[in-house]
Amino acid sequence: MTAAPPAIARPDAPAPAPAPGRRDTRARRRRRRRENLPLYIAISPFYLLFAVFGLFPILFSIVLSFTDWDGMGEISFVGLAQYQFLVTDDRFWNAVGNTFIIWILSTVPMLFLAMAIAFLLHQNIRFTPLYRVAFFLPNVTSMVAMAIVFGSVFSDTFGLVNSAMTALGLDAVPWLSSPWGIKITIAAMVIWRFTGYNAIIYLAGLQSIPTDLYDAARVDGASLLQVFFRITIPLMRPIILFTVITSTIGGLSLFTEPQVLLGDGGGAGEAGMTIVLYQYNQAFTQFDFGYGSAIAWALFLIAAVFAIINWRLVSGRGDGPARRPRARKDSRR
């Protein structure tokens, strides 16, 4: 606990950034090494656990994607055959398309709603603790129950939604048998399950915003909306980045909702088949582990590309502005 104080990241540097170049003497280097030791110890548990428990399974599944294996018997190498099959597999590309459509349909409204809810709950309105619990409940409602509830609510002929729509003089929508109906229903389920979750992340982030900024805004006579857009959003940027990245990963690996709603088959015309549902289908109902692995690694590539794009889009000019006020002024001339 008495190790020498380590170097601190420069507050205004676009994080994460290495310390600016200095002329290192040998003694200085040695001292720096000693200073850095606690930092490496601090980050080491994750990497150690990953090396022990994560690396072997990953290598194994990479190898599997070049083989044909049914999950218990002989493994035979087939070279690139699984990937060749994948490139020309209409069902896979259909699943890719579905995944992206559902991802856009769900993520965008979900994150906006979550931010709005968090902002509202952060105001001093009454019953906030009760509301928090309410928005939390979708996270713990069991899957079996969800299957029955959503199946009943969105049923084509007998569902509550269609009953309400016909009562209002609208046409009933074949929610669970038309390509768009299926996608919208799945997106609705994702929004239902994860809006509260993201709102809770935002809420946890909002509470950490230094309140001197709100004081300043008050003095300037800013409106609630101005406070939201000028202060809350910029300061929440690192957390928004986090939710965008995790929603991207979560959205691209969407599985539970379509499976709960439509079973392993992805619904009529496979309109609700997502990449991971297809992967599950191949690996755990067809027991084609080789192809399942190839699908998984194809998804890894797609997700990596999108994570990078999202990171660039959201973090913009680095997450500098989201730092402390001083840093903010500095970086904005």
Add this chain to the structure above:
Amino acid sequence: MLGAAGLMPLAAAGCGSPETISEDPSELVMWYWNRSASPELLDQASSAIPGTDKHVRADVIGTNFDTKLRTSLAGKAYIPDITYINSNNALYFTNEDLFLDLDELGADAVKSDFYEWKWELGITPKGRFCFFPLDIGPTGFFYRQDVFEDAGLPSSPEDVSAAITTWEDWIALGAELKDSAGSFLVNDAQNIFEGYLNSSPERYFDTDDNALYLEDGSAVRRAWDVTITAIEAGLTAKIPRDRGTDQNAAWSSGRTAGNIGAAWWTQILAESAPDTEGSWRIASQPVRAGNNGGSFAALPHTCKDPEAALAFLTWINSPSNQALAYEDVQLFPSTPDSFTDLSYSGTFFGDQDPLDFFSTAAETVPTSFISAWETMIGGSFTFEIANVETTGKDPDQAWADALSQAERVLTKRGVEV
């Protein structure tokens, strides 16, 4: 080719992990799922398997049974001594070496107790008997008698059975039902396709891996044609089976007035549509009864004491014990003699006795062969059937797509057709 362990230095390096689960040499661990064995009998076996000095520890494995079994087999560790396997036992044919040939242990001594077609389903393409028969699922045509009566159709089980001896007659009856009552014959087209194939002696492949479905006039093609005719006549409600709530509502409301179902569907129906008590009857399905579902038991190659394990299987599946299991957890017996001890006392099917119906139906189920490859390509056909049904896809195009998809999958799995 190399064994799974070849890729896994860790598995190859050590023999540190035990192959079987229990360290007690007199304890055989069995995996099964809830209500797939009589608790009373398991309780007896937990003290001793009759005639042996071994006992059974029965562990319930919930969902993802196959995943757990495969993982332990692949990892060559913590493998049960006895395992139940669902009706998808053909999925294990390609790895039949992992299971013992029960005939070598003398299982054929009890063969004559069982329905022959069920016994045959447990034999691998190489002729090894690895999968011991548990329960069965003979099928029939369930229908809403009240709806049929209101529509002026034949309504007693005898009359309906007589009116639908061929699939064409059955479709004609469905058309009348649609016209006069506005009700559908079945909820989804897959029910027809599978109902047909499950009652056919010929399926996708023969035991020599010949692709029968590619031949002109194959059973698969005939099942396809019958199904397409029914779809085009508008006899299916277009509610796929994965939407259970919708299907139940359709049956409860009478919007759909029939289903080709197995013996075990009687309980599901009674539980899920209790308001329709007394309205349902069961008629013989066109041509002959089929089989849908029914499980098996297998002994992994690591089984501690194969003789005792087989003694357990023959004991728990003896005609009298299967009768007991039927009364206990409604498993439909695979031994005809069980029915002499059984009687049905319920009113869900009015004065009809489903036990009597299905035990008679079980006599007519044809012997057939389900190939491991069938489990890989069957989905291509039912998928295209669903496309024709719900998205109005052109049937010829759908058939062509099903064939090419099946061929792609088989080629990828190294099967030449």
Add this chain to the structure above:
Amino acid sequence: MTAAPPLPRTTASGRKSTRRAISPHYGARSLVAKIVVHLCVLIGVVLSIFPFYWLVVMSTSTTAEIFGYPPKLTFGDSFVENVRNVVQSVDMLQALTNTVIVSGACALLVMFFDSLAAFAFAKFDFPGKNVLFVLLIATMLVPGSLSLVPSFILMSQIGWVGTLQALIVPGAANAFGIFLLRQMAAGSIPDELVESARIDGAGFFTTYWRIAVPLLRGGLAFLGIFTFIAAWNDYVWPLIVLVNPERQTLQTALQNLNSLYLTDYGMVMAGALISVVPLIGVFIIGSRHFIANIAAGAIKG
């Protein structure tokens, strides 16, 4: 060990005064605004609660009532019987104990290891930091479902099959939480504080304990709650790795209630409800920290 310096004088009681201060400013509109806000929130609340309410209804119903048409949305009277069936079929006490141990241990370890790493990543520079962080993010993208077989082999080789540590240790630190807390730390831990701790000669771990932990309370609470929930609800891996009936988690035990042909859904729903109630408790306790004033607590000392 030197005490960390107090926060710059802005936040000690800043939050409350801010709120009080903002509202008069919008006096004229505030009533309408308040009603609109409450209305919006209420709609969201109803939509969120409804499926859970239905779950409760189903746990009081028979299977027949659950699948009845039209669906029944009022409470049935089979709750006691359903719960009794669950308790008779499942050793709840055993399963609950195991699950609490696993979930609690996972949550505590993850909170500790992840916040330690996150603080280092967010506020310090060290050689290799960028590469290591990118690597960390990349592991979040790695597909997990296919690792069952190799993970099982690993566990059987080190003799952990059938043990609870097989469920705890591999997930004791995760990329998700490190990433989350790093993002939170970036915004909520003022560099001045870390800097002055350094000037006072406080080492990394002292700074972490005195400054980072109190300031990350909200994030830590979130991470703890959701790690707990994830471990609580995990099913497939416990199913694979636990081989003794006396070592079951709640989820593997409850999944055993499903049967091949005929499942008693009233019982399944009652089981689902029982397994969820503790999670709601954990959330209520943990979520208090979401509104904890950032200046409160340890820093004052």
